[in-house]
Amino acid sequence: MRFVDEFREPELISKAAEEIRRLARTERHYRMMEVCGGHTHAIYRFGLKDILPENIELIHGPGCPVCVLPMGRIDDGLSIAQQSEVTFAAFGDMMRVPGTQGSPLEHKARGMDVRIVYSPSDALKLARLNPEKHVMFFAIGFETTAPSTALTMMRAKAEGIRNFSVFCNHVTIIPAIRAILDSPDMRLDAFIGPGHVSTVIGCRPYEWIAQNERKPIVVSGFEPLDMLQSIVMLLRQLSAGEAKVENQYKRVVPWEGNRAALRAMAEVFQLRPYFEWRGLGFISQSALRINDKYAEWDAEQRFAVPGIRVTDPKAAQCGEVLKGVLKPHQCKLFGRECTPEHPIGALMVSSEGSCAAYHNYEHRKAAMVSLNSVA
Amino acid sequence: MCLAIPGKIVEISSENLDSALVDVVGVRRRIDLGLLQDDKPVPGDWVLVHVGFAMSKISEQDAADQMNTLRMLGEIEGAMQEVRGYGLEDVN
Amino acid sequence: MRFRDPQIEMAHGAGGKASRKLVEGLFAPLLFGAAPGPLGDAAHIDINGTAVAITTDSFVVKPLRFPGGSIGELAVNGTVNDLAVSGARAEALVVSYVLEAGLSTHVLEAEVRAMAKAARDAGVRIAAGDTKVVEHGKADQMYVTTAGIGRPLPGVTIDPRSVRVGDRILLSGPIGDHGITILLARGELDFEADLRSDTRSVLSLVEELIHAAGPGIRWMRDPTRGGAATSLNELARDCGLGMILFEDQIPVRDTVRGACELLGLDPLHIANEGQFLAVVSPEYVDAAINAMSLAPGGSEAQVIGEVREQPAGTVLVTTLYGGSRIVDMLVGDPLPRIC
Numbered sequence: 045m046r047f048v049d050e051f052r053e054p055e056l057i058s059k060a061a062e063e064i065r066r067l068a069r070t071e072r073h074y075r076m077m078e079v080c081g082g083h084t085h086a087i088y089r090f091g092l093k094d095i096l097p098e099n100i101e102l103i104h105g106p107g108c109p110v111c112v113l114p115m116g117r118i119d120d121g122l123s124i125a126q127q128s129e130v131t132f133a134a135f136g137d138m139m140r141v142p143g144t145q146g147s148p149l150e151h152k153a154r155g156m157d158v159r160i161v162y163s164p165s166d167a168l169k170l171a172r173l174n175p176e177k178h179v180m181f182f183a184i185g186f187e188t189t190a191p192s193t194a195l196t197m198m199r200a201k202a203e204g205i206r207n208f209s210v211f212c213n214h215v216t217i218i219p220a221i222r223a224i225l226d227s228p229d230m231r232l233d234a235f236i237g238p239g240h241v242s243t244v245i246g247c248r249p250y251e252w253i254a255q256n257e258r259k260p261i262v263v264s265g266f267e268p269l270d271m272l273q274s275i276v277m278l279l280r281q282l283s284a285g286e287a288k289v290e291n292q293y294k295r296v297v298p299w300e301g302n303r304a305a306l307r308a309m310a311e312v313f314q315l316r317p318y319f320e321w322r323g324l325g326f327i328s329q330s331a332l333r334i335n336d337k338y339a340e341w342d343a344e345q346r347f348a349v350p351g352i353r354v355t356d357p358k359a360a361q362c363g364e365v366l367k368g369v370l371k372p373h374q375c376k377l378f379g380r381e382c383t384p385e386h387p388i389g390a391l392m393v394s395s396e397g398s399c400a401a402y403h404n405y406e407h408r409k410a411a412m413v414s415l416n417s418v419a
Numbered sequence: 420m421c422l423a424i425p426g427k428i429v430e431i432s433s434e435n436l437d438s439a440l441v442d443v444v445g446v447r448r449r450i451d452l453g454l455l456q457d458d459k460p461v462p463g464d465w466v467l468v469h470v471g472f473a474m475s476k477i478s479e480q481d482a483a484d485q486m487n488t489l490r491m492l493g494e495i496e497g498a499m500q501e502v503r504g505y506g507l508e509d510v511n
Numbered sequence: 512m513r514f515r516d517p518q519i520e521m522a523h524g525a526g527g528k529a530s531r532k533l534v535e536g537l538f539a540p541l542l543f544g545a546a547p548g549p550l551g552d553a554a555h556i557d558i559n560g561t562a563v564a565i566t567t568d569s570f571v572v573k574p575l576r577f578p579g580g581s582i583g584e585l586a587v588n589g590t591v592n593d594l595a596v597s598g599a600r601a602e603a604l605v606v607s608y609v610l611e612a613g614l615s616t617h618v619l620e621a622e623v624r625a626m627a628k629a630a631r632d633a634g635v636r637i638a639a640g641d642t643k644v645v646e647h648g649k650a651d652q653m654y655v656t657t658a659g660i661g662r663p664l665p666g667v668t669i670d671p672r673s674v675r676v677g678d679r680i681l682l683s684g685p686i687g688d689h690g691i692t693i694l695l696a697r698g699e700l701d702f703e704a705d706l707r708s709d710t711r712s713v714l715s716l717v718e719e720l721i722h723a724a725g726p727g728i729r730w731m732r733d734p735t736r737g738g739a740a741t742s743l744n745e746l747a748r749d750c751g752l753g754m755i756l757f758e759d760q761i762p763v764r765d766t767v768r769g770a771c772e773l774l775g776l777d778p779l780h781i782a783n784e785g786q787f788l789a790v791v792s793p794e795y796v797d798a799a800i801n802a803m804s805l806a807p808g809g810s811e812a813q814v815i816g817e818v819r820e821q822p823a824g825t826v827l828v829t830t831l832y833g834g835s836r837i838v839d840m841l842v843g844d845p846l847p848r849i850c
Contacts, residue, residue, distance in 0.1 A: 046465070054832040055832075058832045082422060090836075091835040094834045136847040140846070150520060153518070159699065162700045165472075166701060192454070268834070296477055303457055304454050405839075424773050448701055
């Protein structure tokens with residue numbers, strides 16, 4: 045696979061790992077946060093922790109849009125679909141996320157019309173082909189995905205497709221990073237910056253992290269060589285006492301971002317004054333809602349939404365894990381009441397949630413006598 | 420948040436210039452080029468595909484530059500080690 | 512551990528953790544009585560001194576026809592294969608159809624012809640059958656169940672408890688073809704690929720393997736729903752050892768790889784209908800691979816891993832650069848993701 049396989053070349057990966065071991069000062073303990081859930085997933089999928097030295101600690105950040113979605117929002121979306129003839133369309137990532145009355149898949153088992161789509165345009169297509177049904181697209185994602193939702197709504201409006209609406213849960217990444225840095229429990233040395241969000245917002249929005257907070261941040265790709273190279277770049281900055289924004293993912297991320305994507309977002313969305321993030325509480329100016337020009341395609345305007353807040357069980361420590369204060373296995377419910385089969389929090393359901401990743405990919409490795417016997 | 424894969428534009432629809440057929444090692448799908456209006460790709464270009472939309476063009480030059488940088492990792496250090504071996508070492 | 516879920520969900524049929532819970536927590540204790548031992552693909556029983564292997568399988572697939580096959584072929588090959596990997600040669604099948612009222616006779620006939628042909632190709636006879644018809648709206652056009660009876664093959668004993676540290680893990684060919692073909696054939700995700708289901712009888716390949724390496728074969732399984740990851744996890748649990756796979760040695764077609772990357776799926780979790788896994792002792796591995804790779808349909812057979820003590824009860828995939836990850840069973844069906 046072009047532009048994928050080259051960045052997975054084993055020899056080069058070993059070389060990069062060697063360079064990291066050379067650069068990482070043994071007396072120092074480095075705490076680097078990867079913000080984006082996709083990076084969390086990549087770390088586990090490629091087993092990167094196995095080849096990093098012990099004194100580099102990767103801390104998982106809150107960039108998992110499924111994980112930070114409050115349960116009440118899932119309930120709201122599902123309650124709209126309960127109204128007759130409304131089809132609930134969402135990405136596969138949402139299908140097993142529990143609401144108080146069950147997940148979308150469980151609702152499907154009880155008769156609701158629930159469809160998995162790969163693209164918001166597929167949801168619009170469903171509406172186009174089935175004029176007698178109303179199709180509601182349950183939208184999630186950061187700025188990576190928001191432009192695609194926006195463009196889909198623009199197309200719906202242009203075509204005059206009225207049996208389509210969007211339940212918008214798009215959130216923005218910068219407030220999440222701010223919340224991390226504002227958190228008193230958090231001590232971080234550097235950031236591995238989100239790669240795909242940056243194809244839309246560019247690298248400028250991270251400048252305050254370097255200038256005001258004095259933390260290096262490298263916008264990183266998702267292949268093993270991308271992440272390792274980003275860590276090399278961070279180590280070099282830390283060695284030199286620097287703090288700047290660098291773009292490791294140049295082949296795909298433009299420094300100025302994607303103007304057309306930002307225009308589409310501005311056309312359809314506006315910032316909510318505040319939004320609740322599961323585990324992180326209310327954050328102002330951190331989420332998008334559909335503006336009045338597109339009210340007709342806003343599910344929250346077209347349908348009655350209960351808007352009930354659902355608080356997580358007190359024992360669930362999703363918030364601390366999301367902020368990286370706790371490791372997944374340090375949560376009291378991990379592996380006991382909260383497992384992939386019976387998830388309590390979204391971090392155990394989402395494929396990029398740190399709890400699921402840790403449970404599925406990692407925690408039995410801790411029981412291994414020695415990893416040296418591997419490979 | 421971030422599953423996006425490089426794909427090659429195989430064909431652009433004649434009826435809708437925003438619709439293109441993309442190929443990923445033999446898997447094909449129609450994608451929307453609407454987010455690349457300011458820098459329209461042509462057949463043969465590689466784009467990053469996320470939820471059925473092209474997010475960005477992939478720069479082959481930048482990819483090649485990156486591979487070169489990666490290949491050189493450790494070579495500079497290798498050269499330094501040789502130099503130190505001759506007793507001509509510089510402070511790191 | 513008793514089965515406590517209040518209702519049956521799709522996940523319970525996906526072959527993963529939820530399925531296992533249902534089987535072990537409800538069916539096994541009530542149907543099989545106390546401590547039947549590790550559950551296998553087929554049962555080998557003794558009828559008045561004659562050893563007989565017997566198995567059953569239901570086929571529920573949408574769409575009925577897909578590139579490379581149809582429900583008819585699956586119904587025959589699936590049961591022949593279950594018997595084969597239990598170390599038995601299928602002699603006869605019986606088939607049961609549940610048909611939806613309104614099903615076109617043309618469609619039904621096509622499937623029945625496909626079954627007849629698949630049975631001829633597999634060298635097995637269809638001895639008896641049954642039909643029921645249910646109301647329109649049920650049975651997704653048709654459900655097919657087959658049961659197979661066969662003769663245990665000499666020279667091989669399948670028992671997960673016989674697996675030892677140092678044994679090798681073999682795979683007959685590329686994984687993921689069937690599941691991805693079905694996913695694309697459903698049309699919901701709007702992808703296209705030049706890909707076919709791998710449905711076939713693996714009996715002749717199994718017989719070649721037994722002939723060359725019989726005494727060294729510890730265990731075999733056909734990784735259908737739930738994929739190779741599920742089969743190997745079950746083995747790891749049953750024998751208490753670690754299954755270590757070498758990622759670069761697992762055969763996967765480029766197109767399957769591409770589809771999996773696009774959809775965020777792992778080929779190890781995808782269903783196969785024409786492949787099997789075998790665990791073979793080190794002394795017999797070379798003979799095993801040679802025999803399989805020279806046999807028709809076995810050219811892509813590979814050693815994909817080995818059995819170690821740690822991590823116990825777990826499947827671990829390792830890479831050439833020293834990275835590793837656990838591969839667990841999924842809860843239910845693999846779902847495409849965008850994150």
